[in-house]
Amino acid sequence: MVSSAPILIAPDRRLKTRCKPIDEVDDSIRRRLDEMLVTMYEAPGIGLAGPQIGDERRLVVIDVAREGDPPAPMKLVNPEVTWFSDETCLMSEGCLSIPDVYYDVKRPERVKFTYLDETGTEREQEADGLLARCIQHEIDHLNGILFIDHVSMLKRNMALTKMKKLKAQRAGKRTLRD
Numbered sequence: 492m493v494s495s496a497p498i499l500i501a502p503d504r505r506l507k508t509r510c511k512p513i514d515e516v517d518d519s520i521r522r523r524l525d526e527m528l529v530t531m532y533e534a535p536g537i538g539l540a541g542p543q544i545g546d547e548r549r550l551v552v553i554d555v556a557r558e559g560d561p562p563a564p565m566k567l568v569n570p571e572v573t574w575f576s577d578e579t580c581l582m583s584e585g586c587l588s589i590p591d592v593y594y595d596v597k598r599p600e601r602v603k604f605t606y607l608d609e610t611g612t613e614r615e616q617e618a619d620g621l622l623a624r625c626i627q628h629e630i631d632h633l634n635g636i637l638f639i640d641h642v643s644m645l646k647r648n649m650a651l652t653k654m655k656k657l658k659a660q661r662a663g664k665r666t667l668r669d
Contacts, residue, residue: 496526498544501637508635511547513569520550524566526544527550528552538552538554539587540632543588569607570605589637589639592654599623601617604618
């Protein structure tokens with residue numbers, strides 16, 4: 492049985508690290524992808540990248556199936572966006588590593604991306620809408636970029652201050668404002 496992993500909360504240096512590519516998709520990588528899916532579903536979320544659980548390798552899981560539809564998990568190894576559309580879309584984003592913070596982020600509406608699937612087979616896919624946004628968000632994680640890096644300095648600082656308080660509360664410490 493696969494268990495979940497703890498999700499890192501920003502600020503954490505591991506969330507700002509550029510992840511390393513994976514040379515071979517083996518059983519240990521497949522187990523890690525399964526663990527990431529369990530973690531994402533339990534959170535709950537629609538995407539999770541390796542660095543969010545302290546794994547500095549280029550691993551991503553995504554499931555953007557609508558509520559009530561059967562799950563449609565994607566397991567991506569070494570994903571890379573190869574094309575962005577000129578059309579952009581502004582949409583609210585959140586992140587499991589920055590809980591309860593949502594900001595509008597402008598991103599390309601459509602993308603093409605490549606990745607290795609869980610068998611090690613290279614795949615190419617085009618995505619639009621929520622899947623395109625999720626792909627970009629998760630690949631940003633692999634490059635040490637958080638969604639709050641796409642908003643104003645004021646909003647970013649507000650989010651990080653909120654996360655520092657949350658981390659202090661979870662650690663059982665009192666904050667200066669308590």
